[in-house]
Amino acid sequence: MDELSKPGAALDDDASVEMIRVWIASRKLHCSIKVGMYEESSEIREQKAWGIIMADVDRHVASALESGYGMDQQSVLLEITSAYRV
Numbered sequence: 001m002d003e004l005s006k007p008g009a010a011l012d013d014d015a016s017v018e019m020i021r022v023w024i025a026s027r028k029l030h031c032s033i034k035v036g037m038y039e040e041s042s043e044i045r046e047q048k049a050w051g052i053i054m055a056d057v058d059r060h061v062a063s064a065l066e067s068g069y070g071m072d073q074q075s076v077l078l079e080i081t082s083a084y085r086v
Contacts, residue, residue, distance in 0.1 A: 019053060 010016040021032045038049040062076040 010018075017034065017037065019034050019037070023030045035046065035050075038044050038046040058077055058080050059073075061080065062071075062073040065071040065076050066073045
């Protein structure tokens, strides 16, 4: 299995929490997701927290595609978010 390295900040912070892992296996997408972390918090609803997490992932992907392949971040974000519409 080809695993990605953990970010330095996650290694340095004893309180860090892994929220999602994603694999392509057997030609399908497979995920392990930690849900319920925000259920006890009155500050943020679980759905909103996951929206923020997914939006941040989108921005990281767009930034990586821009720096690695010269793609326009805004165009990448539009294409990613258009995939959300079923």
